[in-house]
Amino acid sequence: MHITLTVNGKQREADVPSAATLVELLREHLGLVGTKVGCGHGECGACTVLLDGEPVNSCLVFAAQCDGREVTTIEGLRRNGALDRIQNAFVDAGAVQCGFCTPGMIMSAAALLASNPKPSRDEIEEAISGNLCRCTGYVKIVDAVELASAGTVSDRAGSD
Amino acid sequence: MSKREIQDGPPERDRTAAVGAPVKRVDASDKVTGRAVYLDDMVMPGVLHAALVFPGCAHAVLRGVDASAARSMAGVRSVLTADDIPGENQVGVIDTDQPLLPFDRIRYEGDAVAVVVAETAVLAREAADAVSVDLTELPGVFDAVRAMEPDAPLVHESGNVFLHDKVRKGDVDAGFDAADIIVEREFRTHHQEHCYLEPLAALAVPADNGSMTVYGTMQCPFYVQKAVADVLGLPLASVRVIQTVTGGGFGGKEDVPSEICACAALAAWKTGSAVKLVYSREEDFLRSSKRHPMRVTFKLGAKRDGTFTAAKIRAVADGGAYTTLSPVVVFRAAAHATGPYEIPNVWTDVYGVYTNRQTAGAFRGFGQPQVIFANESVIDEVADAIGMDPVDIRLKNCLDVGKRTATNQLLTESVGLRETLELARELSGWDGKRAAQGGRGGEQPGRASDARDHIKRGIGVGSIYYGVSLGAKGLALDGSGAHINVYRDGSVRIGVGGTEMGQGLLTVLAQIAADSLGVPVGFVHVERADTSVVPDSGPSVASRTTLMTGNAVIDAARKLRTVMGEVAADSLGLDPSEIEFDGGTVGSAEKNVTFAELAEQCWVRNVSTAADGWYAAPESTFDENGQGDAYAVYSYATHVAEIEVDTETGRVTVVRITAAHDVGRVMNPVTLEGQIEGGVLQGIGMALYEQMKSKGGAVVTPDFSTYIIPTAMDTPAIRTVFVEDPYSKGPFGAKGIGETPAMPGAVAVANAVSNALGVRFHELPLTPERVRRAVSERKNS
Numbered sequence: 048m049h050i051t052l053t054v055n056g057k058q059r060e061a062d063v064p065s066a067a068t069l070v071e072l073l074r075e076h077l078g079l080v081g082t083k084v085g086c087g088h089g090e091c092g093a094c095t096v097l098l099d100g101e102p103v104n105s106c107l108v109f110a111a112q113c114d115g116r117e118v119t120t121i122e123g124l125r126r127n128g129a130l131d132r133i134q135n136a137f138v139d140a141g142a143v144q145c146g147f148c149t150p151g152m153i154m155s156a157a158a159l160l161a162s163n164p165k166p167s168r169d170e171i172e173e174a175i176s177g178n179l180c181r182c183t184g185y186v187k188i189v190d191a192v193e194l195a196s197a198g199t200v201s202d203r204a205g206s207d
Numbered sequence: 208m209s210k211r212e213i214q215d216g217p218p219e220r221d222r223t224a225a226v227g228a229p230v231k232r233v234d235a236s237d238k239v240t241g242r243a244v245y246l247d248d249m250v251m252p253g254v255l256h257a258a259l260v261f262p263g264c265a266h267a268v269l270r271g272v273d274a275s276a277a278r279s280m281a282g283v284r285s286v287l288t289a290d291d292i293p294g295e296n297q298v299g300v301i302d303t304d305q306p307l308l309p310f311d312r313i314r315y316e317g318d319a320v321a322v323v324v325a326e327t328a329v330l331a332r333e334a335a336d337a338v339s340v341d342l343t344e345l346p347g348v349f350d351a352v353r354a355m356e357p358d359a360p361l362v363h364e365s366g367n368v369f370l371h372d373k374v375r376k377g378d379v380d381a382g383f384d385a386a387d388i389i390v391e392r393e394f395r396t397h398h399q400e401h402c403y404l405e406p407l408a409a410l411a412v413p414a415d416n417g418s419m420t421v422y423g424t425m426q427c428p429f430y431v432q433k434a435v436a437d438v439l440g441l442p443l444a445s446v447r448v449i450q451t452v453t454g455g456g457f458g459g460k461e462d463v464p465s466e467i468c469a470c471a472a473l474a475a476w477k478t479g480s481a482v483k484l485v486y487s488r489e490e491d492f493l494r495s496s497k498r499h500p501m502r503v504t505f506k507l508g509a510k511r512d513g514t515f516t517a518a519k520i521r522a523v524a525d526g527g528a529y530t531t532l533s534p535v536v537v538f539r540a541a542a543h544a545t546g547p548y549e550i551p552n553v554w555t556d557v558y559g560v561y562t563n564r565q566t567a568g569a570f571r572g573f574g575q576p577q578v579i580f581a582n583e584s585v586i587d588e589v590a591d592a593i594g595m596d597p598v599d600i601r602l603k604n605c606l607d608v609g610k611r612t613a614t615n616q617l618l619t620e621s622v623g624l625r626e627t628l629e630l631a632r633e634l635s636g637w638d639g640k641r642a643a644q645g646g647r648g649g650e651q652p653g654r655a656s657d658a659r660d661h662i663k664r665g666i667g668v669g670s671i672y673y674g675v676s677l678g679a680k681g682l683a684l685d686g687s688g689a690h691i692n693v694y695r696d697g698s699v700r701i702g703v704g705g706t707e708m709g710q711g712l713l714t715v716l717a718q719i720a721a722d723s724l725g726v727p728v729g730f731v732h733v734e735r736a737d738t739s740v741v742p743d744s745g746p747s748v749a750s751r752t753t754l755m756t757g758n759a760v761i762d763a764a765r766k767l768r769t770v771m772g773e774v775a776a777d778s779l780g781l782d783p784s785e786i787e788f789d790g791g792t793v794g795s796a797e798k799n800v801t802f803a804e805l806a807e808q809c810w811v812r813n814v815s816t817a818a819d820g821w822y823a824a825p826e827s828t829f830d831e832n833g834q835g836d837a838y839a840v841y842s843y844a845t846h847v848a849e850i851e852v853d854t855e856t857g858r859v860t861v862v863r864i865t866a867a868h869d870v871g872r873v874m875n876p877v878t879l880e881g882q883i884e885g886g887v888l889q890g891i892g893m894a895l896y897e898q899m900k901s902k903g904g905a906v907v908t909p910d911f912s913t914y915i916i917p918t919a920m921d922t923p924a925i926r927t928v929f930v931e932d933p934y935s936k937g938p939f940g941a942k943g944i945g946e947t948p949a950m951p952g953a954v955a956v957a958n959a960v961s962n963a964l965g966v967r968f969h970e971l972p973l974t975p976e977r978v979r980r981a982v983s984e985r986k987n988s
Contacts, residue, residue, distance in 0.1 A: 083405070085405065085406070087487060090488075091404060134236075141881050145403070145405065145708060146243050149238050179916060181404055181889070185919040185922045186884045
């Protein structure tokens with residue numbers, strides 16, 4: 048089926064099977080492989096993206112449900128090649144290890160900070176509790192979200 | 208005299224601008240932007256997709272595979288079975304008992320019998336479901352102790368007990384005779400799953416000349432190279448293995464990637480096309496290795512003053528269907544079974560047993576967390592019985608320089624255990640809390656320090672040691688290489704055989720190289736592992752990679768300094784002995800050039816600025832009685848856990864962990880702290896949540912809804928503290944750190960729950976059901 052949607056601020060069109068999920072649309076049809084698949088059942092959160100600003104497990108959403116809607120992925124956070132404040136905060140706080148959970152974790156954090164700019168540590172932990180991480184013990188991830196909310200992060204150009 | 212002053216001096220230089228600094232991870236930017244390319248992110252034109260055919264039972268005679276229906280499906284390119292393997296049908300890394308594709312016998316549910324290759328992954332999976340497997344089911348054996356009985360079904364003709372390692376030190380009977388108190392208990396632990404977030408995945412790309420390039424998420428590219436070469440009947444030089452960005456390992460990507468990579472390579476060889484194979488999470492649970500379930504009987508004797516006199520240990524490890532890495536796991540469990548204490552009389556037997564369950568292999572701690580649960584629990588019971596504080600009894604017996612391990616190894620340097628105990632005690636506020644909570648936890652329940660009567664608080668401790676690298680049973684694998692290439696602009700590229708799996712290796716190696724060449728860390732780029740760049744460097748396991756590959760980088764850098772230093776001396780008019788490399792300049796204080804200028808001078812003079820480095824582990828020994836210098840050096844750690852337990856629901860909440868680690872030398876405090884925090888959570892998972900269950904060999908907890916790992920809401924406050932007791936042969940004094948963070952936490956939590964409730968636990972995890980049962984049994988007793 049043919050769908051039209053806005054992805055990271057740009058209008059995109061795709062022909063997808065009716066059973067295709069949003070993560071398949073992103074990864075296989077639009078080449079946006081920054082969104083990861085860790086389980087395929089909405090249990091690990093690695094595939095978290097924003098759908099009309101709300102965090103969703105993109106493996107649980109049909110691509111067809113996204114027709115006419117707006118999707119933001121990890122690739123959409125960078126602006127003009129520079130890292131977003133949350134991305135910078137993850138680098139600064141040492142919140143990245145293997146990195147496989149990181150894009151989904153950052154998208155959950157982005158959704159939280161958009162609705163709650165100064166969250167408590169408990170609120171951060173709750174907001175990312177659907178994102179599994181096996182490397183970090185979550186401490187530095189929560190640190191990173193706190194750092195991003197405080198706004199005192201590095202300005203990093205990224206590796207363009 | 209501080210610990211730092213005792214050392215002979217770091218092996219290289221003491222001017223360390225990068226080593227010890229909180230250098231930002233070199234791969235962090237790519238990972239936060241989504242640009243890091245993991246295996247399944249790789250795009251290759253014309254790539255085919257593979258899927259595996261599983262037998263659907265755990266033990267059977269395999270009569271045949273009928274793939275005619277699958278082969279006739281549009282878009283299916285090939286279906287391969289054991290008959291299609293051109294080389295040796297074998298992927299066992301130590302023993303050759305594991306066929307890539309079984310040909311006569313199914314030994315566990317993950318024993319894939321065929322590889323289907325199709326134009327899409329969905330089609331490959333559909334076609335795999337259309338393959339019928341002709342089987343005659345056999346009775347299976349799913350418990351290791353049952354498997355040791357004479358009438359148990361045989362998993363392999365050779366018998367189910369395939370390993371027995373022992374330690375015999377002193378006279379254990381005399382040791383128990385001399386004891387005032389003896390405690391003996393049996394402990395059980397279960398399968399634990401690694402749960403790296405990136406499932407196993409491989410991409411094999413054939414070339415017209417018959418060679419094969421394999422990409423994959425892995426810890427051990429040289430294992431994969433050997434397996435692929437064996438299966439395809441190719442020389443090693445025709446197989447190149449390149450590690451892609453790897454989404455976690457924890458031991459689960461030690462030997463298991465050999466299977467998936469060899470399946471992809473076989474499919475690529477047969478079809479002449481690139482083939483990708485990616486496991487679903489359920490397939491990963493079904494087919495990957497686990498932490499060995501163990502049944503451990505631990506008997507400990509002590510004097511009334513707390514001095515240990517004897518220990519007798521019998522442990523049975525469920526190795527699953529194939530040998531895989533059990534020989535080194537069982538060896539490690541046997542060598543370390545007493546815990547980090549000097550005990551004059553030791554009698555240890557550890558058995559490895561086949562069952563029709565998932566293979567058990569490497570998992571952070573490598574056989575030790577299971578025996579640690581036993582030894583550190585029994586010590587607390589002994590302490591309770593003689594009225595001694597658990598920290599005091601550990602301090603009384605703990606290993607130190609001049610003491611001997613259970614294998615009778617004399618420890619000569621870098622033993623920071625005592626400091627970890629003292630620091631953990633002090634920083635956790637142990638003394639006050641232990642007293643407030645009833646002191647002798649085994650004697651009386653902890654008093655709730657708030658109004659919630661059903662909430663009890665407890666504090667517990669666990670100490671461990673860990674022989675760094677492979678030790679006496681892995682010497683043949685225990686060398687590692689590095690290749691450094693300095694370009695004419697002074698930038699540095701390094702190839703290694705050790706792997707980055709998330710632990711921060713690339714960053715730490717860049718720090719080591721920067722200080723070894725006297726250049727800023729930004730000059731250095733370390734490439735992920737590639738078998739074509741350095742000699743076989745062994746596996747990235749056993750907390751060995753910073754030590755082994757780090758020393759190889761230092762060796763290569765030393766050679767480069769000699770060669771480049773001669774050029775600098777010549778051009779500056781100095782004697783080579785006056786040349787120093789520091790801060791990006793080379794020469795003396797008065798006369799010097801920048802490192803970049805020197806690199807250009809070398810280029811102009813046709814002087815090679817590439818060098819190979821190598822490091823081989825020192826000799827280690829383990830004789831037929833389990834005596835010898837089993838490992839070159841040990842890392843040490845103590846964790847103190849503070850918990851709350853709800854006696855009505857049985858739910859345990861970990862409030863705070865104080866983690867003290869002797870690491871030899873801190874290479875990067877931020878990545879080190881991160882590794883420790885992650886290990887702490889894995890320990891909490893083992894203590895409270897994680898048990899992979901199976902029924903008749905079928906996994907009944909195959910996903911994250913049924914197999915529970917800790918989330919951010921389970922994270923306690925974690926205080927980490929480092930002890931730096933340098934190792935003279937370590938890079939800048941460092942020892943291994945990869946595994947120790949995951950080891951003491953589980954028993955520290957269990958000991959804390961015992962302190963709160965006044966009951967002991969002999970089986971993990973401490974699920975609410977087990978805790979509730981213990982509470983009601985105590986009430987009834």
